[in-house]
Amino acid sequence: MSFENQIKEILKARLEGTATEEELAILREWLDRSPQNRELAELLEESAENLPLLGRIYGYDEQRVWGNIRKAARKRRMRMLAATARKYAAVAAVAALLAGGGWWTLGRRAERLARQAYIEQLTPGxxxxxxxxxxxxxxxxxxxxxxxxxxxxxxxxxxxxxxxxxxxxxxxxxxxxxxxxxxxxxxxxxxxxxxxxxxxxxxxxxxxxxxxxxxxxxxxxxxxxxxxxxxxxxxxxxxxxxxxxxxxxxxxxxxxxxxxxxxxxxxxxxxxxxxxxxxxxxxxxxxxxxxxxxxxxxxxxxxxxxxxxxxAWTRGLFTFNDETIASICRKLSRWYGVEIVPRGVDADKVRYTGVVKRYETFAEMARLLARTDQIRADVEEGKIVLCIDRDDD
The missing domain is CATH 2.60.120.1440 (Jelly Rolls)
Known part of the structure; x- marks a missing residue:
């Protein structure tokens, strides 16, 4: 069982009151990893119906989940289940629906958290x-x-x-x-x-x-x-x-x-x-x-x-000398193993100069690029997008 599926099962067990001490310890460790995990857990626990989606959130690029989440997203969340009987029935119903290819919404907040989690989990080569x-x-x-x-x-x-x-x-x-x-x-x-x-x-x-x-x-x-x-x-x-x-x-x-x-x-x-x-x-x-x-x-x-x-790459460094964002995206794509693309009409004009440690997580890389006050990272359809904000003014 994958770690993400294990977390899903533990969340389900805690909601049902059957989680063991060992399972709760594993869950606490996962919650401590990032604020996004804690927020996501709170949202998922609002309804047992949301739990099966946890594994899909962590499917990332290979399963193209972001396009699916956006297509299925609705404005309101699932209501809390009032009774244990209804709770079990909902879990079973959602499991059957997902098996048939259906989707339940996580809402805008969950989508935002999922995008943040995606960026946070990208590790260097x-x-x-x-x-x-x-x-x-x-x-x-x-x-x-x-x-x-x-x-x-x-x-x-x-x-x-x-x-x-x-x-x-x-x-x-x-x-x-x-x-x-x-x-x-x-x-x-x-x-x-x-x-x-x-x-x-x-x-x-x-x-x-x-x-x-x-x-x-x-x-x-x-x-x-x-x-x-x-x-x-x-x-x-x-x-x-x-x-x-x-x-x-x-x-x-x-x-x-x-x-x-x-x-x-x-x-x-x-x-x-x-x-x-x-x-x-x-x-x-x-x-x-x-x-x-x-x-x-x-x-x-x-x-x-x-x-x-x-x-410098042989010494663990990215060195950019007056380099276009489009060129930087190509280098980062190769290193982080995910498609990273620029967005903005000046992608081949806006240039960046700096030295960054090659073994930083992508989230840290994105934060460093954001210090230019021009570039921010987002997720669209399984791709990382480096947005040049000044083009959106």
Whole structure:
């Protein structure tokens, strides 16, 4: 039984006078978690008929409950049941109605509380990914556990909880096997390749790489965003492919962002030097420089930036430098694992500058954005909406 369903059953038992001391202790702990929980419990306890809706309130985005709540919302609440017999009958009637797809109203106050509860429960991303071996087998990379795998060419893969490391061995096959690490929304991951190169992968990113590198260039392919700290090897350059861009290095640290929903691929050099190529165009970067390459080929420029800001996500920070709310929404969506959209005609014009801890809850993130006196968070049809209030004046 899910925790939310357990709370629903305890509330029902307390209303009926059958709750045990253990159940009441669990309920008190839940009530202490937030004012929204206490208000919601008070409202739900006004009528046993409302109790079955608790589980649906906590269904969140996957069940699209917000659209359903608004469609079914009415202005008045359910009346208190006067007699125990009527109370039991109502519980049974509502259970039957819900089983048939019906809805009872929680009213405007409950809807507001439910929206607040939705925002409050959104937690930041965690470490985790999926490793796809050359055989096609998928291995979950999550907290806990330790195991050692051996690829078909003899390369040893060490998985220790959320860590993944490749260990060089004598080549047993001429062509090395290829692995893929895929990081979904709401997660991040890092790994060490067989040459000692460290790679950090941001949310909604993937890395395709050989389990061991041969005598030629060390080549990998990335989608999304990754930070590389490349092991120096003067005899073999390290090449990162990202869409239409390739970045060549021998030993350096840089960030590359190539999300499909962004207009440009950005390579930002922190240390060393890299060559960025796209078609017939190329540029050598020095530390503190960023190359921007448009997906349609219209952009190819180099500019001076605060390079460390673009790698700040690997240190647990969001750094926004004169960034549009639309761009911020895309980054927060990937990290919190929920669709976050801007609302307002100036979504691509209003800009925000600041540094925010990456591991804050979304509610805290929303409060920080609200300090601009322009932005507030709301919930509409299962999406988080960042409203630009000045457009509503």
């Amino acid at each position: 965690v470490r985790g990914a999926v490793l796809t071996l050359s055989s096609g087998e998928n291995v979950a990379l999550e907290a806990g556990g330790r195991r050692m795998l051996v690829e078909q060419d003899g390369t040893r893969l060490e998985i220790a909880g959320e860590e993944l490391a490749y260990h060089k061995v004598e080549a047993e096959q001429e062509i090395p096997m290829t692995n893929t690490v895929t990081v979904p929304r709401g997660k991040e991951f890092s790994l060490r390749l067989s040459d000692g190169t460290q790679v950090w992968l941001n949310s909604e990113s993937s890395l395709v790489f050989p389990v061991r590198f041969g005598d030629g260039p060390r080549e990998v392919t990335v989608t999304g965003e990754a930070y590389f700290d490349v092991a120096h090897d003067a005899s073999r350059r390290f090449v990162v492919h990202a869409d239409t861009v390739s970045v060549s290095v021998y030993g350096t640290a840089f960030n590359i962002s190539s999300y499909a929903d962004e207009g440009a691929i950005e390579t930002t050099l922190v240390r060393g030097s890299v060559e960025v190529r796209s078609g017939h165009r190329r540029a050598m970067l020095q530390p503190g420089q960023q190359a921007r390459v448009g997906r349609e080929g219209a952009i190819f420029d180099v500019r001076q930036v605060a390079a460390e800001d673009y790698a």
